[in-house]
Amino acid sequence: MPYIRDSFWRGRQFASLEAMQVAATEWCTEVAGRRSCRPLDGAAPAAVFAAVEAGALQSLPGKAFVLATWSTATVGPDIHAKVGKTIYSVPWRFIGQRVDARETPLVVQIFHKGQLIATHGRKPQGKQTDFGHYPPEKIAFRMRTPTWCRTRATEIGLACAQVIDGLLEVNALFRLRAAQGVLGLADKHGTARLEAACAKAIAVGNPSYRTIKGILVAGAETDPPPPSAGDGGAAAHLHGPSQLFANVIPLPTPNVTLEADTVIADDDRGGPGDDEPGAGMAVLA
Structure with missing residues (x-):
């Protein structure tokens, strides 16, 4: 870095990014690549690259490099592992296991001992579940x-x-x-x-x-149900006149009969003395 600073950047000014890139390419080819380099036993970097390294180059990958964040989590009893602010499901057989999670802006991949076991679309927060990760009996319940x-x-x-x-x-x-x-x-x-x-x-x-x-x-499903009051606890007058006194127990009627010619004395002032038998009582003819 000091060599690039002193040889290329020092004293230079560029009007645009494109101008700087053109100058840097020319400097790499004509200056830096042709200099005598002590770590290479005095050989020029461009010559060593053409003789040794150029044949080992591989083509660029078809997809652009994606920045990813790695983390470690433990799969909980609910078959979910926490990655960031979100919990993601993994196959149930990994409950209690430590897993590695690779998180990109679009996808979350979960690995167990280097083997990919779950893939989810990334979610900022909340819960992401693949019902196929549940045991068979739980899948039937969820469906x-x-x-x-x-x-x-x-x-x-x-x-x-x-x-x-x-x-x-x-x-x-x-x-x-x-x-x-x-x-x-x-x-x-x-x-x-x-x-x-x-x-x-x-x-x-x-x-x-x-x-x-x-x-x-x-085991009480065959027991007879308890007797019902029939009114659901509501006031009796809400069920009509026939139910108003439905639960009232009638009083017994006294077995007393008065004859037609019975006379009741209502003047106890002129009758027999108060000390005489029958005073102030009914007199039967």
């Missing part, structure tokens, strides 16, 4: 769309279909995992028990995943 859930529930039974329709009626994507969980209970407990548990959950008024799972774990 269970709302349409698949409704179809599968219909195959199980009417009660199960009613539960799934209720879960997916509003915000289907946010409640999809609950619907998948309900249908997944059939793998462990069977479709018949799941259908019975769904019917039981509907009867008690809480057709949620937690309730259905609890019924199956307890």
